[in-house]
Amino acid sequence: SAVISQKPSRDICQRGTSLTIQCQVDSQVTMMFWYRQQPGQSLTLIATANQGSEATYESGFVIDKFPISRPNLTFSTLTVSNMSPEDSSIYLCSARDATDTQYFGPGTRLTVL
Amino acid sequence: KNQVEQSPQSLIILEGKNCTLQCNYTVSPFSNLRWYKQDTGRGPVSLTIMTFSENTKSNRRYTATLDADTKQSSLHITASQLSDSASYICVVNCVEYGNKLVFGAGTILRVKS
Numbered sequence: 256s257a258v259i260s261q262k263p264s265r266d267i268c269q270r271g272t273s274l275t276i277q278c279q280v281d282s283q284v285t286m287m288f289w290y291r292q293q294p295g296q297s298l299t300l301i302a303t304a305n306q307g308s309e310a311t312y313e314s315g316f317v318i319d320k321f322p323i324s325r326p327n328l329t330f331s332t333l334t335v336s337n338m339s340p341e342d343s344s345i346y347l348c349s350a351r352d353a354t355d356t357q358y359f360g361p362g363t364r365l366t367v368l
Numbered sequence: 369k370n371q372v373e374q375s376p377q378s379l380i381i382l383e384g385k386n387c388t389l390q391c392n393y394t395v396s397p398f399s400n401l402r403w404y405k406q407d408t409g410r411g412p413v414s415l416t417i418m419t420f421s422e423n424t425k426s427n428r429r430y431t432a433t434l435d436a437d438t439k440q441s442s443l444h445i446t447a448s449q450l451s452d453s454a455s456y457i458c459v460v461n462c463v464e465y466g467n468k469l470v471f472g473a474g475t476i477l478r479v480k481s
Contacts, residue, residue, distance in 0.1 A: 259411070297457070297471040297472060297473045297474060298457075298469075298471045300468060300469070349411075355400070355461075356414055356417065357402075357414065357469065358411075359404075359411030359413070361409075361410050362409070362410070364409075
């Protein structure tokens with residue numbers, strides 16, 4: 256199984272600033288994803304992080320707002336840019352391995368003032 | 369309209385009792401259906417994965433069933449423990465959407481002593 260760690264675990268930020276969230280997987284995975292989860296809501300896929308190329312974004316999410324990097328198979332970052340209070344949420348990193356099992360990180364709880 | 373509907377929204381049971389959570393989906397075709405457990409403040413953890421040809425899958429005190437004809441799944445928890453208090457999320461892996469996961473809103477289970 257894969258263990259996913261995220262940094263930071265939580266942060267409080269001022270509007271207009273940016274925050275970069277790091278995600279590290281402890282084993283080889285085939286795919287990595289970023290999700291957002293509003294309190295009491297289900298998970299919403301932001302994008303699929305592609306190794307060495309631009310991420311694939313879902314409808315409603317754009318690269319300028321959520322730039323994503325994945326320089327190797329086990330590491331990815333998500334930046335939340337020019338933040339507003341509406342960006343307050345939990346951001347989860349996820350990875351899928353060769354057995355098609357999908358794992359999730361503990362999440363980063365972001366509060367934007 | 370959400371393609372994965374879960375019921376009930378929330379449930380309170382006494383420690384030691386059994387309970388069954390329901391999941392109805394309209395996602396089609398799908399490759400597999402998953403149940404996840406999400407503790408408060410943590411990322412989802414996989415409980416079971418069933419392909420469309422499987423009817424039942426067990427993981428310790430958790431037993432998931434799947435009826436692909438009626439597009440229904442259930443998660444049965446036996447001899448509940450206080451640590452079972454969490455959100456239980458039904459997730460369908462949608463072939464049409466490039467094997468992306470479609471999440472239900474979850475059932476919040478509270479086990480009390």
